[in-house]
Amino acid sequence: MTHSHTLECRHIERQSGTAFRLKRGQILRVIDPMGEQVSDLMAFREDDLDEVLSSGRTIDYANTIYVTTGHILYSNRSNPMFTILEDQVGRHDFLLTPCSPETFQIIYGNHEPHPSCFMNLVNNLAPFGIAPDRIPTTFNIFMNVVVAPDGELTIGPPLSKAGQFIELRAEMDLIAGVTACSAEMSNNHSFKPIDIEIRE
Structure with a gap:
């Protein structure tokens, strides 16, 4: 793997978000x-916001619900957006x-006000001209969802250990x-921060 250097670091406080x-x-x-x-990731093509990260296309082409190293995350137009x-x-x-x-x-x-990934994405993506209804299924990094043979979902604690990354x-x-x-x-009943680095 090629060595990369860090252009920018951001610390995302617990129950918050960022966009860039x-x-x-x-x-x-x-x-x-x-x-x-867990950390939710969403992405849009910069010069055409109608092109967006697609769970359905990615799962279809990877033929697995558990994407990892080497897999490509596709857009709704079947163009590669990310490579892991x-x-x-x-x-x-x-x-x-x-x-x-x-x-x-x-x-x-719970009917009390509660922070949410959706609203954190809405608020941080709004300055880029992205409306709430444009935000589809996110890539939920470190989220541990197990599918039983009958299709029932179980959300377990993330498998990520301190300092691990994608x-x-x-x-x-x-x-x-x-x-x-x-x-x-999703987070084993404890809210913690996420760090991101943009590297080149």
Whole structure:
């Protein structure tokens, strides 16, 4: 693997998010500094926001729901958006949507205000002209979703240990949003930060 140098580091506080531009060929490293913390990733083509990261296309072409090192994450137009260069954890989710205010009402029965990945993505992507309804299923880094033979889903603690990361190379100029997930079940009932590095 080629050596890369870091252009930018961002620390995403617990239950928050960020958004940024990522140029083709740049590498996004998503790090779990404390362990057992999920991070939702969403990306849009910078010069055409109708082209967006697609769970369905990616799973279809990879023929697995568990993408890892060497897999390509595709757009809704079947163009490569990211290539996974290195994956120290090996278990991520691309089935479930980012947690939203409704998630906490419907799944958790919680009607109090609650931070969510969806709203963190909405708020951080808004300055780039991305409307809420444009945000589809996110790539849920470090999220551990197990599928039983009957199709039932179990969300287990993330397998990520402190300091482990995944590296994705941008295959086009992108606008990306990244969160530190706010759903109790996804993070073994403890909220922690996420670190990202943009590398070249």
